[in-house]
Amino acid sequence: MATEVNPKNLKLFKSIFAFIVIGCALFMTIYIPTHGARLPDKSKIRPQAMKAELIMKIGSDKENEDFFNPGSFAIDRKGRIFILDTGNSRIQCFSPEGKFLFTFGKYGQGPGELSKEARKIKILPDGQIYIIDNVLKKINIYDSEGKFLKSIKISIYYDDILLINDHYYLSSTLIEENFKPIHILDRSGRLVSTFGVFIEPEIGLIKRVARLPNPEPWKRLLRGCNFSNLALTSEGNIIFSQDFPYRLIKYDPEGRIIKDIMAETDFDSYGHFKFTDEYAGIRVSSPEMARVLDVTVRDDEILVPYLNPNKDIFFIDVYNQELNLIATYRMPNDLTSSKRQENFGQVYIDNDNNLYAMVISRENPTYLGKYRLKMGTGKE
Numbered sequence: 001m002a003t004e005v006n007p008k009n010l011k012l013f014k015s016i017f018a019f020i021v022i023g024c025a026l027f028m029t030i031y032i033p034t035h036g037a038r039l040p041d042k043s044k045i046r047p048q049a050m051k052a053e054l055i056m057k058i059g060s061d062k063e064n065e066d067f068f069n070p071g072s073f074a075i076d077r078k079g080r081i082f083i084l085d086t087g088n089s090r091i092q093c094f095s096p097e098g099k100f101l102f103t104f105g106k107y108g109q110g111p112g113e114l115s116k117e118a119r120k121i122k123i124l125p126d127g128q129i130y131i132i133d134n135v136l137k138k139i140n141i142y143d144s145e146g147k148f149l150k151s152i153k154i155s156i157y158y159d160d161i162l163l164i165n166d167h168y169y170l171s172s173t174l175i176e177e178n179f180k181p182i183h184i185l186d187r188s189g190r191l192v193s194t195f196g197v198f199i200e201p202e203i204g205l206i207k208r209v210a211r212l213p214n215p216e217p218w219k220r221l222l223r224g225c226n227f228s229n230l231a232l233t234s235e236g237n238i239i240f241s242q243d244f245p246y247r248l249i250k251y252d253p254e255g256r257i258i259k260d261i262m263a264e265t266d267f268d269s270y271g272h273f274k275f276t277d278e279y280a281g282i283r284v285s286s287p288e289m290a291r292v293l294d295v296t297v298r299d300d301e302i303l304v305p306y307l308n309p310n311k312d313i314f315f316i317d318v319y320n321q322e323l324n325l326i327a328t329y330r331m332p333n334d335l336t337s338s339k340r341q342e343n344f345g346q347v348y349i350d351n352d353n354n355l356y357a358m359v360i361s362r363e364n365p366t367y368l369g370k371y372r373l374k375m376g377t378g379k380e
Helices: 007-035 205-210 215-223
Strands: 048-058 073-075 081-085 090-094 100-104 120-123 129-133 138-142 148-153 160-164 167-171 182-185 191-195 228-232 238-242 247-251 257-262 274-276 283-285 296-298 301-307 313-320 325-332 342-349 354-361 367-379
Touching: 073 120, 073 342, 073 354, 081 120, 120 160, 129 160, 160 228, 167 228, 205 215, 215 283, 228 296, 296 342, 301 342, 325 367
Parallel strands: 048 325
Antiparallel strands: 048 367, 073 081, 081 090, 090 100, 120 129, 129 138, 138 148, 160 167, 167 182, 182 191, 228 238, 238 247, 247 257, 274 283, 296 301, 301 313, 313 325, 342 354, 354 367
């Protein structure tokens, strides 16, 4: 016998069902974007061409321009260029026009001295110069003229540093299960808290390394293949990225995820690392995958320069402060040459569309090139 449904109950059921559907939609809109990477919509963004003209070059076989395995560089408010000459355990300062000004730092383990593997130089909002030296497990701090001020002891390998609310924010890429890549330290170097999501450059890499007979040497080598970067937005939030894969995570200073995106490209952002112990040593063969060169924040824009897997195309993606993609540019990579065994170190883009790129070569002297970018020279 058929059961008759009360119209009032049917109306109530429809209201409950509608409430559930709307609730699920709101959940997908609010929760998913902040707790999982999503792709930016490139369907309405057409790639534009760009060109780069070399206008200045620092680096030769001269005594004050002979760089050996330079780690990175920084530009202060006066436009002066500070190059971390890692292999020579020194920092060299040049004028905005590329004229040598002075040098500071030397090899050793004493106050203000450096190893031959110092990783990062950065000038923070306090105007001081910070050098991360993971071999000596310290961060050296100098004033704007290179006078040594003090050191902060560190216990793990760090790649980058920010200064927010009188605290240091440092990033790392240790290959560990449940590792939180951003650490907050107070001014004395005491660890306050950690947060963040570690991005595996290869899906399942942590578990694959853990199964190796002796995983620790491989972890150290992998750490040197994939560096992390930190950038501070004008609104006081943090952009975290790594060389691999092309993924950006935006945090607030308390460590809450605001947005997490995996960039949409024409190629796979992930790769497959090869492990070999041939020739009486161990080495990691890096995969042919897209490489994020750095992240630059200027005014209300976030610029991400990167290379395709074959390293023959140079891209710049432009986002707004909300990490919405607003433009993308591309050009043939004429800045480095695989025949000359050249590769990029750090890359930076200033407010006047000048591109600074550290070009590391095995055959020719390493140099810092300054290029004038012409962006939007036509559709691709």
